[in-house]
Amino acid sequence: QQDINITTKSLLVYVEQNCISFHLLPDSSAPRSNQITSTPINNPQRRLTDRNNPIQAKNNSHHRRRLSIVCIDDSAEVCRQMKQTLEDIGCTVNTVCDPIKALSTVLECKPNLIFLDLVMPVANGYEICSQIRRVQALKEIPIVILTGNDGIIDRVRAKMVGATEFVNKPISAEKIKVIARNHLLTKVNH
Numbered sequence: 199q200q201d202i203n204i205t206t207k208s209l210l211v212y213v214e215q216n217c218i219s220f221h222l223l224p225d226s227s228a229p230r231s232n233q234i235t236s237t238p239i240n241n242p243q244r245r246l247t248d249r250n251n252p253i254q255a256k257n258n259s260h261h262r263r264r265l266s267i268v269c270i271d272d273s274a275e276v277c278r279q280m281k282q283t284l285e286d287i288g289c290t291v292n293t294v295c296d297p298i299k300a301l302s303t304v305l306e307c308k309p310n311l312i313f314l315d316l317v318m319p320v321a322n323g324y325e326i327c328s329q330i331r332r333v334q335a336l337k338e339i340p341i342v343i344l345t346g347n348d349g350i351i352d353r354v355r356a357k358m359v360g361a362t363e364f365v366n367k368p369i370s371a372e373k374i375k376v377i378a379r380n381h382l383l384t385k386v387n388h
Contacts, residue, residue, distance in 0.1 A: 265382050268304050270294045270326060271315035271344060276369070280313060283371040284378055297321040301329050304336060311381045313374075314361075316345035316352065324359050331360035340381040344369060 267289050269280040277293035284291045294303045297318045304312060312330065316323035323343055330336050340362040345352060348366050356364055363377065 264288060264290045265311075266290045266292070266307055266309040267311045267313065267378065268292045268294065268307055268309040269313040270297065270300045270303075270318075270323075271313070272297060272318040273315070276315070276344070276367075279369065279371070280374065283374050286371075287375050287378060289378065289382070297326060300326045301333075304330055304339075305333065308335070309339060311378060312339055312341045313365075314341055314343055316343050316347060316356070324355060327356070327361055328359040342377055342381070 265288070267284050269277055269284070269291060271277050271280070271293070272295055274295050277295055281291040281293050292303060292307050292309070294300050297320055300314075300321070314323045314327060318326075323345070327341055327343070330339070330341065337360075341360060342363045342365055343356045343361045344365050344367055346367045348364075353364050362381070365373065365377065
């Protein structure tokens with residue numbers, strides 16, 4: 199048997215990221231002698247929400263993690279523009295200008311969406327996309343390729359390494375917002 203505090207702390211991360219939720223269940227009418235029974239604790243600091251109760255979920259919405267995006271581009275200016283654009287729609291944005299740090303940042307942040315430049319020094323977007331797709335926990339994260347190369351070969355190659363979408367540079371703030379909203383709404387609804 200494990201210590202309840204250790205178990206609770208290990209689950210808290212997943213609750214805060216809305217990966218799991220807990221539902222209140224009615225007490226059983228006659229507990230068996232080998233069952234452990236407990237009394238609910240009325241704690242206003244609780245972060246557990248009942249998704250079937252919209253009032254409780256609404257009241258606890260400030261505890262929910264903002265949707266997270268990682269932008270990987272060797273251009274500091276593109277990263278700055280992307281950060282500003284995506285923060286305008288309420289997202290948390292982490293930017294990476296060094297492609298070598300891309301995978302470690304994605305693993306650390308576990309974003310809901312990734313924007314990835316195709317042409318970068320040392321490691322290109324194809325290689326980074328392929329690395330991300332090899333990690334089981336990251337396989338379902340949408341990856342939007344940003345590029346100035348809009349050839350059919352680039353699009354096919356990007357799809358082959360696991361890219362979800364392809365966007366031409368120069369980037370339009372409105373187009374980026376639409377793409378982000380579409381992918382993030384899909385993520386929230388699933």
